[in-house]
Amino acid sequence: MTDLPRNQHIVASGLVAAVGLWITYVSYTAEPAAAFLFPRIISTVFVVLALWTFGKALMGRTRVGNGLSAEAVRNILPGLAVTLIFVFWAARALGFYTASTIAFFILLSLYDPAPHGEGRTWVRRIIITAGFLAVMYGLFAMLLNVFTPREIFF
Numbered sequence: 768m769t770d771l772p773r774n775q776h777i778v779a780s781g782l783v784a785a786v787g788l789w790i791t792y793v794s795y796t797a798e799p800a801a802a803f804l805f806p807r808i809i810s811t812v813f814v815v816l817a818l819w820t821f822g823k824a825l826m827g828r829t830r831v832g833n834g835l836s837a838e839a840v841r842n843i844l845p846g847l848a849v850t851l852i853f854v855f856w857a858a859r860a861l862g863f864y865t866a867s868t869i870a871f872f873i874l875l876s877l878y879d880p881a882p883h884g885e886g887r888t889w890v891r892r893i894i895i896t897a898g899f900l901a902v903m904y905g906l907f908a909m910l911l912n913v914f915t916p917r918e919i920f921f
Contacts, residue, residue, distance in 0.1 A: 773824070773827055773829070776824040776829045777821075777824045777825060780817065780820045780821040780824045780829075781824070783817045783820070784814070784817040784818050784820070784821040787810065787813045787814035787817040787818070788814055788817075788818075790806075790810045790813070790814070791807075791810040791811060791814045794806040794807045794810045805911050845877050846874055846877065846878065849870055849873050849874055849877070850870070852870075853866055853867070853870040857869065857870065864900060864903060864904060867899075867903055868896060868899070868900045868903075871899050871900075872892065872893075875892050875895060876892055879892060
């Protein structure tokens with residue numbers, strides 16, 4: 768039973784490293800190359816850190832946490848489901864900004880501890896989501912000038 772946290776670190780960091788390798792591969796093989804400059808930089812840094820973490824877990828040098836409890840996994844699953852839907856379907860089908868806004872609003876609503884029965888908390892969530900959309904648009908369209916999946920509405 769004492770190996771459970773170590774095994775969880777190995778499995779979790781291995782999965783993250785595998786996803787990082789896949790994303791890095793896609794960013795380096797996708798065309799047009801100019802559209803993927805930013806993803807290449809970010810994915811390369813991400814995969815290096817993920818592989819480093821995976822290596823530390825394999826060597827048993829990870830010194831944080833006691834593993835994930837069943838309750839923690841139950842708390843993570845809804846967010847993971849929203850993220851997977853966003854990555855594998857919504858961003859392409861609805862467009863980057865529309866899907867990001869919907870996903871952010873859902874995640875904020877799921878994990879916000881404020882009561883869900885009060886109107887003012889929903890207004891606050893909408894305002895926070897609108898601010899998030901403005902930051903996303905400013906970052907990707909204006910500052911980084913990167914291509915994003917075409918929007919459903921325009």
